[in-house]
Amino acid sequence: MTPAAPGRLGPATPETAAQDPATTSTPPTSTSPTAGGLWRGGRGFLLVALLVVGVAVAGVLLGGSGGPGRPLDPADASLSGGKGLARLLQARGVRVERVTSVAEAGTLAGQAGPEGSTLLLSETFPLDEDEAKRLAALPSDLLVVGVRDHLGLLAPGIAPRREARARSREPRCGLPAAERAGSAYTGGVALTAPPGSIGCYPADGVPTLVSHSGAGRTVTVAGDGQFMTNLRLAEDGNAALAENLAGGRPTLIWLTPPEAAAQAGGGKASLYDLVPEGIRWALIQVILAVLLLALWRSRRLGPVVAERLPVVVRAAETVEGRARLYRARRARDRAAAALRAGFTDRVTPRLGLPSGTGPDALVNAIAERTGQAASHVGAALYGPPPVDEAGLTALAEYMDIVERQVGKS
Template sequence: MSPSAPGRADAPVAPAPPVPPAPAGRAVPATSVSPTAAGLWRGGRSVLLVVVVMVAGALATVLLSGSGQGGRPLDPADASLSGGKGLARLLQARGVRVQRVTSVAEAVSLAGRAGPAGSTLLLSSGFPLTTDEAERLATTPSDLLLAGVRSRLWLLAPGVGADGEARARSREPRCDLPAATRAGSAHLGGVTLTLPADAVGCYPSGRRPTLVSLRTGARTVTVTGDDAFMSNLRLAEDGNAALAMNLAGARPALIWLTPPEAGPRAAATGAAGFYDLVPEGVRWAVAQVFLAVLLLALWRGRRLGPVVTERLPVVVRAAETVEGRARLYRARRARDRAAAALRAGFTDRVTPRLGLPSGAGADALVNAVAERTGQAAPYVGAALYGPPPADEAGLVALAAYMDFVERQVGQS
């Protein structure tokens, strides 16, 4: 039943006017809702860009990490940029026996069996040295080469200590130490060192040296401000290779002390935790993926722009919507809902004409309508707030009466 046609119980629905045919020679353009190649590219190019950046970062990490043991600094078995395999190969070609150890106990044992020619014990900055271990190393007969070591220097090299920061760059020896004068300029820095009496200081930064060599009893102790000049990355620059070979190859044997491994060997001894077993490359990959997801979330979560208008594929007339809803009310016999819709529409249209606020009560609305139209207040109240009609005839009568009252309000 259509509320818009009062007074008729079954009003016929007028057919929609026919759509005029398109002019000859002109085709009506069809609107396709299927995705196109251009739309797919615009929607997926951001995701593709993120994937390309992640793949490029992973490839760069793999290429820069080399084929060593995960990039262990100054490890004679590591061929990465930070490793020391290049120096180890040069020393072995020169006839120096390079012995790689991972514990102070093993290093002290090898130093005691070095023979009359002696050995050199190389300790880099990456080794976690304790006070007891430093005391044990200080009693060995081997020469000490402390590359970048800053802790426990008072035990290993009495009188030598870190004095200040120094930028790593190419420096001239400016001393009479044979190992330095034969090598020439070298890439040194890190920290400057205090120079005790009867010691030789080379490669100065300002007034302080970055390399100190001193005699302690029958052995030589050499301290450098950093150990980067011995790595695979810096070995071919300046005289770094010559300086490293002169310092580390002064004896027939080199005991190279490297940090303990965190991997399957450490797991076998129970010295490594779960995270120690995860390769370093996997951690970097997880960090890159997390960063990519965070950037993607920030990008996709930005403030929305203005609403984009688009042509609707189907235009539905307002009259068709009203008739369709009326038919639904009639099919379900929802006379109460139809009456409520008629009364709500009447109230919304009449209230502004009467000069009443939108929140006016029922009594104020009924009295104002009765006063304006001359209708009896009980009739108006029953029409607006009475019970729902009992049948279709009552609903049609209610719609006709409210239409009549609304016209009276508009004419008065």
């Protein structure tokens, strides 16, 4: 029995395995995963996971409360807030009162005892001219930080002169609060100092902090308030300067802008609006990590490498082994199908026909080329399978004859 043209490689038969000593001397190889293999395969994923977790934790720690910061607010713990200064003043026994309106500030200033109070006003508070006049008339000491609008009403004689880069500066003045603090992070705006005032922390000879005492009160103007924020409080002498300026009286009235009121209307927030900002950033980080991991893993793919087989079996041995299997199982139908499929694949291109040619066209083309009867060719290619081995052998011989005739014609 001779089937159609065999493939190049095939499974080793018992006879070939017995003849080849390599099959008996090769020890079995375990395919179970080992600890080293699991570590090498998973360490990349573990590293990316640890990196994502570390970045997320650092973002939470550095982000403070996680919401938008309120600059120089004694109740805000973000980097731009002033909660750190408020805690330091409270530890010194200073009562810190957070107010959000000029009326509240006036009420608390009037209730202060004989030792008086200090009013802290920053540039974040929206101030109009009437409110500036009311604050200027209060008996409290006034600490103005970064304010430019209506500064002439709050501190007569003190006015912005030019911009000054904020950086660490030496006091270079006789103000006790500045002398005790030493260098501080000041700047923002350089100020004019009226006669009788003290100018400190100069920028190119022009002070960035001016203090003037008179009429039973002290008015101090700082061109920038970064030295009072949580971010800068631990640098240089910033904490000492902020405590000395804001803690000179038993009560500190800290004027901060009111929180934004909820917008009117019955519109509903979308699902995206309800997701916290930190979760959004974490999701973006995870997506980037997955993309980087995919890029990293894709670069490991290289060209196809031919694998060296442990046993090389000749094509003739493969054909004989498969034929014996067909014979043992009496699979004459499969053997005939293999013969016919191989014959068709080899003869079709020789006849100049496309690969998808139908049975009738193929049979007619073979009959015309070889002179064989179309009925005989059709029975050989598409007839029922042989009933015995003799019929299968006759089919193979007939197809071999027809194939040689097609090749010669």
